[in-house]
Amino acid sequence: MVRRLRWLGLVVAISGTGAWADYSDHPELKLSELTSQLEAFGYTESELVDIFRAAEKKQSIIDAISRPAEKVLAWHEYQNIFLTERRIKEGLEFMRAHQETLARAERELGVPAEVMAAIIGVETYYGRIAGSYRVIDALSTLAFDYPKRSTFFRKQLVEYLQLAKEQKINPLEPKGSYAGAMGFGQFMPSSYRAYAIDFDGDDFVDIWNNEADAIGSVGHYLKRHGWKTGQPITLPLKKEQFLASEWLTDDLKLSYTIAELPAAAAALVSSSLPSDSLIEPIEMETEVGPQQWLVFNNFYAITRYNHSRMYAMAVTELSEALAAGLREQ
Missing domain, CATH: 1.10.8.350 (Bacterial muramidase)
Structure with a gap:
């Protein structure tokens, strides 16, 4: 009888889900x-x-x-x-x-x-x-x-x-x-x-x-989420500049400094930004295949608006x- 009552209670709970008046x-x-x-x-x-x-x-x-x-x-x-x-x-x-x-x-x-x-x-x-x-x-x-x-x-x-x-x-x-x-x-x-x-x-x-x-x-x-005036948002990479997969993550945060990047990638931006500037290589699929970018602090600031690359x-x-x-x- 106890088991049957428990079963009936479960049925009522399930059938009643969402059954409130408003x-x-x-x-x-x-x-x-x-x-x-x-x-x-x-x-x-x-x-x-x-x-x-x-x-x-x-x-x-x-x-x-x-x-x-x-x-x-x-x-x-x-x-x-x-x-x-x-x-x-x-x-x-x-x-x-x-x-x-x-x-x-x-x-x-x-x-x-x-x-x-x-x-x-x-x-x-x-x-x-x-x-x-x-x-x-x-x-x-x-x-x-x-x-x-x-x-x-x-x-x-x-x-x-x-x-x-x-x-x-x-x-x-x-x-x-x-x-x-x-x-x-x-x-x-x-x-x-x-x-x-x-x-x-x-x-x-x-x-x-x-x-x-x-x-x-x-x-x-x-501005309140860290936008830095005059700094870039992204830099597209040519195929020959693509980074190996171990450099790529799904994390929205910027994981590296410019100084930590491979020399070829670091050279693309080292003249315009301090070497300790944060940066992230990302890859997304285009209609003609994968494309990589280096993204910077201002890209991250935009993701504070909507948490999506x-x-x-x-x-x-x-x-x-x-x-x-x-x-x-």
Whole structure:
């Protein structure tokens, strides 16, 4: 009888998974704990109940985050998404429209205008495609129904609710990516609160609708994550300069100094950077075979925005295309 009751309990537990009425009733939502975290921002428990009662689980969000493009595509397939004539053309239009803001951001923050534009171009097609999921749905779904990264997304959910009070917005309204990233530059809530800046002097930080704040915020993010003005991002190697496989790793961190590289590789950059500068050889698959690059500190800074070599390379190549397009005009 005990065994049968245990079996029936297991059946109920399995069949009941996901059977709560709404997120306010979700077993993973610790309402009293959340209220204590947010009461200083003006939230009451009843207000939080109303918010989570309105939040919706989206299976498409879980499906999307389980198969990000950076994990399922080869480099040349990923590259073809972002290095298109249209994205370059619209990028040049964006840069012309915001020339003064980009120039000021470059002067004050030290990040090239084309790099800031390229990140916004990769993230949201220059603000045109900023996401179709309600942020509250994305963060609730991932906080409570995606155990693999629930700790991270529960933190982001708290940050988002704090941000909503600071911005005086209804937390049920803003839309973003399937991961809950927001605005022109697709900042996660914690990044919004830590790195977004008021760049037009109106005493309000708005990266949803204000291109100046979005541009300044992207530049500020990179600066705070170690961007070094005037230094390179990548250097492509010719076939005869390729390094042996033991030099290649999947680690995003820079593993070597220039002085530690084989002499032929070190000679390519030793005249322009100090010998103790950090560097990493990487290899990715193109349509015609493997390609190697030496990547530098600024490449690593871009990976702080999105922890992917392919992402950083797409930003780099788009920025180079934008810079070349400006020179031709």
